[in-house]
Amino acid sequence: MTWSGRTVLRDGVRLSCRDWGGSGPPVVLLHGLAGHAGEWDATAQYLSGRYRVVAVDQRGHGGSERRPYDLSRAAYVADVVAVLDRLQLRRPVLVGQSLGGHTAMLTAAAHPDLIRALVLVEAAPGNPNPNAPAEIGAWLDSWPVPFRSREAAVRFFGGGRVGEGWAAGLEERDGALWPRFDRDVMVGSLSENARHGSWDEWARVSCPTLAVLGQSGIIPPHEADGMLRRRPDTMAVSIPGTGHDLHLERPDVLHHLLTEFLNGTRAPVRR
DSSP states (O other), X not given: OOOEEEEEEETTEEEEEEEOOOSSSEEEEEOOTTOOGGGGHHHHHHHTTTSEEEEEOOTTSTTSOSSOSOOOHHHHHHHXXXXXXXXXXXXXEEEEETHHHHHHHHHHHHOTTTOSEEEEESOOOOOOOTTHHHHHHHHHHXXXXXXXXXXXXXXXXXXXXXXXXXHTTOEEETTEEEOSSOHHHHHHHTHHHHHOXXXXXXXXXXXXXXXXXXXXXXXXXXXXXXXXXXXXXXXXXXXXXXXXXXXXXXXXXXXXXXXXXHHTTXXXXXX
């Protein structure tokens, strides 16, 4: 199956989506900071035979509005709600990696009637970290842009499926490859998370939840333990030999976990 491009406008902000079609229960995929909807292509293709799958370029990323005026967490959540409404995605399962997982979590907390279930991939409520914007800015500054070739970009991002996934998010301009985002927008998107965590929101999530962590990811053990203490009904899995981009590193394992989880959250058949 292939996807078709869909555009949702919310409050003047353009949101670009990859709609994989399908007539089954909806699944919405959200990428992480500096990422893009195409990171989920393998997962979307895998699921699209049984589910209606939509992957979203979040504001400031990919084909969506590059310089939105509002970078608040509430704006990201309102975008998800608008996509669900305009594309008629009734009670989807939200799947998000990193910042996309945080967006998914906040959406499930704020709109429990809209969300069937939640999957967090290397995402957590987080704790205040005033150094985070500077650290992300330094990481983005380390990118040797423009990349002279796709092969050079793949090598820089670590090679293999991870490198290919990140390189696919670049755009060609003047014979070179550039990020499809602006540095200050990425840094600004983290400003709220740098000031405070979202543990109260995590406690308010009431839908079935699966947390998938990389063995060498960015979620520290004490934070994962705190998530389970507050919501002991959460299903949690750590994938050996993976890091923060586990959805690119081991999509086969993630797909198996998603299948098992989604089978348990399908809507009952109405008669």
